[in-house]
Amino acid sequence: MYFATLASGSSGNSIIVGEENRNFLVDCGITVKRLLDNLGMINLSALQIEGIIVTHEHSDHIKGVGALARRLKIPIYATYGLWDEMEKSLGALKPEQRVIIEEDVTLAGMHIQLVPTSHDSRESYGLKIAGRKHTLAIATDSGIVTPEMSTSLRGCDAYVVEANHDPEMLKRGKYPLYLKKRINSQYGHLSNFQLGEALAEWLLDNAQKVVLAHLSAENNTPQLALHTVINMLRKSEARHRCPQLKIRVAPRHVPHELIILEA
């Protein structure tokens, strides 16, 4: 199993996940051109993308979904509630491109379980993706670690997870009060500390890679997110459980290099 973030943050999100040259995308919140350019940067072909699964209807996750599905002639996978919310903004689709999913789905040979997150959208989900040998957790855009996230995301081999903000930077920063409240609320975004605490619980001895994602450009820095999470893990039991773990930060506009999970 392999994966890479193609873009990450409020300016647009997309992640490619694959195994044995069968790939799918999680969200496409960037233009088709940028998506194709970014795929090219990590030498992946769009022709091997078999579908797009949507986590929630915010534009930083769906901006390019309709256009990309039309271009590649591939289906879009989303829950009924998300379809209801986003369908108009996706543009014309063929009936077979509109796939309604419930709790789980198999896509590109991998099993995907939806894990409800807590966010100010109609519905929102993290994903637990199981390939032949590995599992990958993807969870961004959540104000809290939900009970479903706590139980489902423990013990995965790799994680793409949200370290959105540093609470102190958010407090002192120039965002208007309503936006600060929204980000801090249980329907907003996870802070570096919230994520560090969750990872200390989730990471078991099989954990190989963590990619910190959806960082705020205003209220966080890659260095601070990394430093905070690593420090919290060093103080936790996870330090003993997974000494091989590598933690990286997803770049905002360009892809992260392809991460290949080892046997």
Ligand SMILES: [Zn+2]
């Ligand atoms: Zn987002």
Ligand SMILES: [Zn+2]
């Ligand atoms: Zn969102």
